[in-house]
Amino acid sequence: MIYQIPFIAVIGLIAVGMYAILFKKNLIKIAIGITIVESGVNLFLITLGYREGGVAPIYTHLPPGTNIPEGMVLPVPQALTLTSIVIGVAVLALILSLIIKMYRKYGTLNAYEMRRLRE
Amino acid sequence: MKSEGMSPIVQTIAGILFPMVLIFSFYVIMHGHLTPGGGFQGGAIGASAVAMLIVALGAKKINDMVGEEGISSFESIGGLVFVIIAILGLFMATTFLSNFLVGDTIFGKIPPFGSNSGILNSGGILPLLNIAVGMKVIGGLSAVVLVMALATKEEKK
């Protein structure tokens, strides 16, 4: 059961993030919601690669007596997660720049008051 | 954030700490093929060093010393080095991004299989690609922080 807790945490993080994106009016809270969903997906990717009792998949100063390669955790999901974190940083920088520009135009951060594009 | 920076104590300590953090970031970038780290991680540490300077000295002073265009050019050079090394793999060896430095002079040693104590001289083109990515990330993230600091200061006038 203890090995299922990261997957429950993934579902919880994605649910909290989607609630923040869907139901909050402040633009900064929507941006934080995107970051929370991205953290959830990254946690899911890392948890996929776990092997019980494994060590880090690095050859430098390996603890003596570990099996190569059965005693190491999988390295491919770690590369996928790293790429996803970089992409998340880029998206966050773009969203925050756009929010700064909207604040200077309208003076408010409430998404319902600044809607001009309807129907 | 006041636009003149913070008090002289903070400025002095930031000036002392900046080279140390920068050297740590270069260490993480250079040893990317041996220990956890590499291009993006070391670059993020370097960008946080530059961000510390921006908070301590004020964004206007940093903009006068190194403009936003200078940091952007530094970033573009990093990207260019990456693509040039990858295309060199096409001309000097078989395919794009092939490891043509293994067995050669720079970074060319082939380490023995299994647990070893970390030989810096190995890895082929990987340390060079790490340096290029590190340059790009330091330039990119510092430019983002600098431009945002300048943009939020302007509206206080």
Place this chain on the structure above:
Amino acid sequence: MNEWITHAPILIIAIPLFAAFLTPLVDRVSRRGRNALVFIAVILTLILTLALAKDVFDHGLRIYTLGGGSVDSTLVTLPSGYRLPVRIILEVDGMSAFMVVISVLISFVGLLYSFSHIKENGAGKYYTLFLLMLVGMLGMEVTGDLFNLFVFLEILSISSAALIAFYARGGKPVEASIKYIVISSLAALFVLFAIGLLYGEYDLLNMGAIAKKISLAGEIPFLAQIAFVLFLTSFALKAGAAPMHMWLPDAYGEAPGAISMVLVAATQASLYALLRVCFTIYGAAMDTAVIGGILIILGLISIFIGVTMALIQIDMKRLIGYAAVAEIGYILLAVGVGIFELAKGEISDYSMKALQGGIFHIFNDVMDIGLLFLVVGAVMYVTKESNLNKLGGLAHSMKYSSIFFIIGMAAVSGLPPLNGFASKILIYESVYKVSPLISIIAILASMLMLAIFVKIFHSVFMGPKLTEYERKDAPRLMLCSMAILAAIMIFFGLFPDFVVNNIVNPAVNALVKNLPYISAIGGA
């Protein structure tokens, strides 16, 4: 000299990337040098793409391994003798070559258009983002690896969101861009979740290898079914199918001139990803009636919502945006009928015709809607106004632009002898077999589209001359880019047999029979 054609799949990604990194440096030195650099990069990519497409249509699949010993060494041998496909592999088959030609052609026309109306302040960043958008589109269409697809999808959506908000006139483009990046980033995160699910099930990221495992098993396991639902929803959201189309009229309506056209090509790249996942990865084992039915329903809702919402718009670009939603509905309807008739292992005649109509319509849709966006952009450049109530009488001064608008209007509504008729008649004939009611709805929607565009034509170009607007036509480069599109459209309309046999048929064959795709990977 035929050495370089084997390196063509990676060069069409590497050349725009190199030019995109070089543009900010050259921009600080001289402006004409930067214009020349961008132009040369796109021309080189266009030549390489046409050569690669001709080679793939004649000889079949072409494969490229990054970092391998030779171009074909796709498998890595472990010390125990087990062979795995773990390298990054690019696979160009008929469908990929088709989409790559579309993307580069539309980017070239958009670049010509951009030279004449981009203001000089900050133009260096505009061209960098433009080239990055081209890299994202091309990367999505030639890759053979699922995670590479995700990375290029994110490159495409970030650069296009930055380009939509490039000229912040009064705050509306920035609002459209925020909507676009929030929805698009959420869709891409769900695609990453589905890729993680597939990796957890099969321990492989290569599309051909996963397709081989699914076709050997014969039925789809539960985790792969959940992954399929997430793929279908996220890629249909990025392609603009209703009821997930909310971002599309805002984004197309507020983007600067040529970017609206290149955005249409970008949404077609997401549609290509949807087709690739449907046919190649899950092809042999999916339940054709259910998936076909879902795509037919999505297509019908898109057609209905697109056409009816377009009737009430008063802003020119938003109206064409809603018409673009309806056109995506036609493509999804045709592909859905094609899957519906596809029995396991054989292709019936009607299914082939439906798929031919759908894939041909991808090309026609981009060109028709693109030409309309270009003409409307020229009108906005001359008059600085986009409200239909305030414009009028422009046919006296903008003669050539009104002719191009008539050509685009006739093509979108499916009138002969233009290319819209050729693909739409294939769709009408094959959809009739599933249910005649759907065919009637499709034909009615085409007629309504003609009504919508006649409305624009009448209120913008006809009528007495208004004195507020100066009397000049669009700049010559804009007219040149419109003429290129119109020439290709007339050629496709007059010789549809030639196009269907030589260009569309290899694409459809490559989609439906996924055996060459799988066997090119090889190994266990």
